Amino acid sequence: MMPGPAQTVHHLRRLLGIDRPIAYVLLARVWSFVSNIGTVFLMLRFLSPVEQGYYFTLISLAALQAIFELGFSFVILQLAAHERAHLVFHSDGSIEGPASAHARLASVLQIAFRWYTRAGILLAIVLLPGGILFFAHNSRPGQQASWLLPWILSVVSCSIAFTLNPVFSFIEGCGEVSQIARLRFHQCLANAACAWGALITHHGLYAPGMIIVSGLIIGCAFLWKRRNLLLGLLRLRVGTYAINWRTEIWPFQWKIAVSWLCSTFTVQLFTPILFHFRNPVEAGQMGMSVSIIGYISTIVLSWIATKASPFGQLVAQHKFNDLNSLFKSSLRQSLSVLLLLDCICMAAVMVTDRWLPRLGQRIVAPPVFALMLLAALATAIVQSQAIYLRSFKREPFLKQSILAASLTLLGSLTLSRLLGALGIALSYFLGMGFVGVIFSSLIYASWKQTEPVMEGMEESC
Numbered sequence: 262m263m264p265g266p267a268q269t270v271h272h273l274r275r276l277l278g279i280d281r282p283i284a285y286v287l288l289a290r291v292w293s294f295v296s297n298i299g300t301v302f303l304m305l306r307f308l309s310p311v312e313q314g315y316y317f318t319l320i321s322l323a324a325l326q327a328i329f330e331l332g333f334s335f336v337i338l339q340l341a342a343h344e345r346a347h348l349v350f351h352s353d354g355s356i357e358g359p360a361s362a363h364a365r366l367a368s369v370l371q372i373a374f375r376w377y378t379r380a381g382i383l384l385a386i387v388l389l390p391g392g393i394l395f396f397a398h399n400s401r402p403g404q405q406a407s408w409l410l411p412w413i414l415s416v417v418s419c420s421i422a423f424t425l426n427p428v429f430s431f432i433e434g435c436g437e438v439s440q441i442a443r444l445r446f447h448q449c450l451a452n453a454a455c456a457w458g459a460l461i462t463h464h465g466l467y468a469p470g471m472i473i474v475s476g477l478i479i480g481c482a483f484l485w486k487r488r489n490l491l492l493g494l495l496r497l498r499v500g501t502y503a504i505n506w507r508t509e510i511w512p513f514q515w516k517i518a519v520s521w522l523c524s525t526f527t528v529q530l531f532t533p534i535l536f537h538f539r540n541p542v543e544a545g546q547m548g549m550s551v552s553i554i555g556y557i558s559t560i561v562l563s564w565i566a567t568k569a570s571p572f573g574q575l576v577a578q579h580k581f582n583d584l585n586s587l588f589k590s591s592l593r594q595s596l597s598v599l600l601l602l603d604c605i606c607m608a609a610v611m612v613t614d615r616w617l618p619r620l621g622q623r624i625v626a627p628p629v630f631a632l633m634l635l636a637a638l639a640t641a642i643v644q645s646q647a648i649y650l651r652s653f654k655r656e657p658f659l660k661q662s663i664l665a666a667s668l669t670l671l672g673s674l675t676l677s678r679l680l681g682a683l684g685i686a687l688s689y690f691l692g693m694g695f696v697g698v699i700f701s702s703l704i705y706a707s708w709k710q711t712e713p714v715m716e717g718m719e720e721s722c
Contacts, residue, residue: 285442286563289449294556296453300468301549303460305620312465313623314541315396315408317532317548319415319469333376334430335521335569336514339654340369340504341434342573350435354489364502366435367494372506373427374495381424389416399537407466414470422477428484428491434570442567444483451475516656520647523666524640527693528555531673531685538678547682550625554637557602564595565645572652588649599641603634625682632686636694643693643701650708657708661700668692 279287304313344366348358356363392412433441455471484491504510531551536544568591575584610630614621624630643665647658669692676684 280567281439282442282567283563285439285446286567287560289442289446290556290560290563292446292453293449294553294560296449296456297552297556299453300456300460301620301623303457304465305623307460307463308465310542310545310623313545314536314543314548316466316468317545317552318396318536318541319408319412319466320548320552333373333514333518334426335651336510336517337369337373337427337430338434338569339573339652340510341366341431342436342570342652343577343654344369345435345570346574346577350490354487354493356490356493361502364497364499365504367497368499368502368504370428370431370491370494371499372504372510373431377424377427381420384423385416385420388419389413392416395533411466411470414467415473418470418473418477422473422480425477425480425484429480432487434573436570436574438567438570440483442563444480448476448479451479513654513656516659517651520656520658520662523662524644524693527666527669527673528689530670531689534673534677535682535685539681543681546623546625547685549623550630550633550682553606553624554630554633557599557606558637558641561595561599561602561641562644564591564598565648569648569652572649573654576652576654584652588645592645595645596641599638603638607631607634625686629682629686632683632690636686636690639690639694639698643697646701646705650705657704658701661697661704664700665693665697668696 304316308316344362347362348356348366350356356366389412393409396408396412429441429444452472452475455475456468459465459468459471528551532544532548535547565588568587571587572584575581575587607627607630610621610624611627613624614627625633643658643661650657669688672688672692673685676688678684680687
């Protein structure tokens with residue numbers, strides 16, 4: 262007897278390991294990818310190639326907020342997950358469990374809120390004039406666009422949203438993984454509506470700022486429903502149980518911050534580098550290509566990223582066998598999906614380049630795109646291993662991240678002048694891809710040699 266459609270879907274979900282958080286993340290990323298295609302067609306209709314270059318450079322410069330974020334959101338998530346493992350949350354916002362774990366959890370939120378509020382103010386102070394100077398210096402006669410007000414909107418909205426980021430990470434660390442994933446899906450729906458609206462009304466450069474504003478509104482509504490929990494933790498007197506930032510957070514944070522900046526900051530520089538050394542058109546092609554590959558990578562990374570909180574809780578409970586089993590199955594499933602999506606995307610790029618030249622000219626050439634896909638595949642392996650190892654509140658990837666980013670950035674600055682996008686892609690593949698994955702795999706293998714020690718800890722518990 263042939264299985265019905267419902268049974269087939271259920272079997273496929275089990276085979277691919279698609280649980281509720283992953284399902285929401287996939288919906289969000291698939292919708293983002295589909296809506297991005299719609300955005301591309303609207304760009305063809307309402308933006309010139311020069312304006313496209315400004316559009317993606319606006320996004321890349323705004324993404325430099327990672328410098329101020331310093332990877333703290335992942336630290337917050339893991340700290341919250343480790344304390345949450347010993348507590349019980351009730352629907353009215355009350356918390357039951359050891360007073361020490363309750364106070365330490367509150368201390369995590371309080372420290373994060375203070376940090377991000379100050380960093381958000383600094384973000385606006387630095388990015389606003391910095392972006393104005395960058396665009397003013399690199400504007401060329403005949404290749405200009407009205408960028409000032411769109412840039413101000415992007416920076417102001419980004420700074421406000423930035424101060425709320427730790428709260429979402431904190432909530433996810435407390436176990437609301439599927440709720441956060443659903444929130445991101447709703448934000449993606451609103452993002453597309455705002456981006457399309459801005460383009461259709463001939464205000465395309467306002468789209469990056471409007472996207473942030475829409476996400477900010479939906480995020481505030483999400484936090485309002487959890488105000489009892491959050492306000493209770495913010496007001497709680499933690500006393501002697503307060504987490505010591507200098508001894509418990511900073512040793513972990515500064516290392517993960519450097520690693521985070523090396524990966525995120527380097528890729529975001531590809532578009533501004535081409536904007537500076539070549540022209541806005543080539544910058545726009547790179548920006549579009551990085552955006553497409555980024556969507557694919559984020560879709561696949563959802564298999565591992567949604568497990569960050571469970572990883573941390575399993576470490577706190579010393580359930581290392583369960584931790585390793587969950588990681589291996591998630592990694593196997595994510596890489597299988599990534600290979601499939603990469604093949605489909607590459608085929609689409611080749612078809613587009615051959616049969617839709619007007620659209621194909623908005624992205625890099627197929628050989629360059631293929632090289633970037635291979636680099637992204639290697640980077641996905643590195644990111645997965647990093648999420649696993651960071652669940653122990655350690656950062657063993659510091660030296661690897663610095664080496665890979667340095668090689669990539671040095672190569673990009675050198676080769677982009679001569680080879681354009683091909684120079685960027687070669688540097689990305691050799692630095693972040695080839696060298697990066699070799700060193701990360703060696704680090705992961707050496708860490709796994711301590712597994713017998715971890716199993717002994719589990720048995721003693």
